[in-house]
Amino acid sequence: MGKGTLHRLEPRIYNYTFGPNDPALTVKSGDTVVAPTRDAGGFNEKMEPMPEEMKQHSVSTLLCERNPQVGPVYVDGAEPGDTLAVTIQRIKLNRDYAWSRHRSHFGSLTGESPGKQLFLNDPIPEAKFDWQLDLKKNTGTLELKSSRQKRIEIPLHPFLGSIGVAPRFGRIETSLVPGEFGGNMDCIETREGTVLYLPVWVRGAYFSFGDVHAAQGDGELCGVALETTAEVTVKLDVVKGKSIDWPRLEDETHIMTTGSGQPLMDCVRIATVELVKWLVDDYSFEKWEAFQVISQVGTFRIGNVVDPNYTVVAKFPKKYLPA
Numbered sequence: 001m002g003k004g005t006l007h008r009l010e011p012r013i014y015n016y017t018f019g020p021n022d023p024a025l026t027v028k029s030g031d032t033v034v035a036p037t038r039d040a041g042g043f044n045e046k047m048e049p050m051p052e053e054m055k056q057h058s059v060s061t062l063l064c065e066r067n068p069q070v071g072p073v074y075v076d077g078a079e080p081g082d083t084l085a086v087t088i089q090r091i092k093l094n095r096d097y098a099w100s101r102h103r104s105h106f107g108s109l110t111g112e113s114p115g116k117q118l119f120l121n122d123p124i125p126e127a128k129f130d131w132q133l134d135l136k137k138n139t140g141t142l143e144l145k146s147s148r149q150k151r152i153e154i155p156l157h158p159f160l161g162s163i164g165v166a167p168r169f170g171r172i173e174t175s176l177v178p179g180e181f182g183g184n185m186d187c188i189e190t191r192e193g194t195v196l197y198l199p200v201w202v203r204g205a206y207f208s209f210g211d212v213h214a215a216q217g218d219g220e221l222c223g224v225a226l227e228t229t230a231e232v233t234v235k236l237d238v239v240k241g242k243s244i245d246w247p248r249l250e251d252e253t254h255i256m257t258t259g260s261g262q263p264l265m266d267c268v269r270i271a272t273v274e275l276v277k278w279l280v281d282d283y284s285f286e287k288w289e290a291f292q293v294i295s296q297v298g299t300f301r302i303g304n305v306v307d308p309n310y311t312v313v314a315k316f317p318k319k320y321l322p323a
Contacts, residue, residue: 004030004235014038014068015056018164018183019172020206023074029238032089035070037210040161040227042068045094064114067162067175067184071208075236078205083239084165086196090233091158091212098131098140098214098226107223108305131226133214140215140226154215158230159191161211164247168201175210178260178304178311182247184211185311186220187303189249189256197239197248207236223306246274255316260309268300271314283321293320 009025027033042050042065056063078084104123105112112118131140133156141153164182167173178185182198190196198205209232216225249256257278259270275294279285285293297320303311 006032009035016063016175019166026074028076032235034233037212038068045229067211069208069210072206074204078200078238081243082200083242084198084205085237087235088194092231095229096133098228100224101128102222108221156214159188161186161213163209165198166202166206177308185303187313195250199244219302219305257314260311264310267312271312275314
């Protein structure tokens with residue numbers, strides 16, 4: 001993975017889909033991209049709404065205006081069957097405010113979404129929560145007006161809720177959906193210092209990212225994390241001839257695999273199978289011995305249980321890898 005050119009991208013259009021949209025930038029393997037994000041509702045670091053001319057539009061349908069994405073970035077030399085290694089170098093929060101909310105007909109307690117009503121009873125009431133961020137202390141504070149506690153302060157752990165490439169088989173997916181292309185996985189491991197490995201399904205990869213979260217619990221249970229903005233720095237490297245089927249991640253302590261879909265157990269199975277394959281192919285484990293060791297030392301994190309597909313991350317400690 002070589003040293004390349006630094007590109008500063010000021011997006012003119014933010015996209016609501018993962019696919020081969022018009023590239024915002026073309027880079028080479030080894031290049032670095034720095035760009036500002038907008039939050040899940042399209043607001044910038046000054047809480048200014050997204051101008052219409054900066055939104056992706058379709059002449060034939062309405063798009064769901066959530067999770068606007070930076071990009072896509074066309075990576076020269078990336079071909080189907082390669083892997084795109086994305087080093088998340090920095091997520092610099094640039095706003096002292098984040099919002100979260102409960103939305104009717106959405107979230108882990110309902111399983112509902114637009115056009116998919118499952119219950120006849122009254123929905124969960126709408127409620128918005130305003131979090132104040134202390135970027136020096138790296139904390140978020142929420143006033144609890146109706147609770148005994150009255151105020152709560154939590155540590156921040158910024159990460160990219162949505163990050164991925166164009167999907168396989170010519171599909172286009174909304175920025176709310178996770179899958180084999182990455183997408184809206186909402187897994188907290190897509191943070192500073194992590195290398196995310198994405199399968200390349202389309203020439204150029206068409207890499208996009210957005211939906212910065214200042215903090216989030218496992219599952220994103222209410223459907224909305226601490227939504228905010230940041231300046232993001234990523235380095236892009238093409239790993240030629242390395243073919244994977246699902247996103248993988250690596251940090252200082254773990255190698256990780258992902259699985260997205262429904263039901264949740266299918267996500268667990270996909271992530272487990274992909275982790276076994278990684279241990280067998282790259283670290284010379286025997287298949288069933290790998291499964292046995294994962295069963296005893298592996299951990300699983302739930303990215304989300306609210307999106308059209310759920311996401312699970314399987315984690316294996318590096319200290320058990322061969323030297």
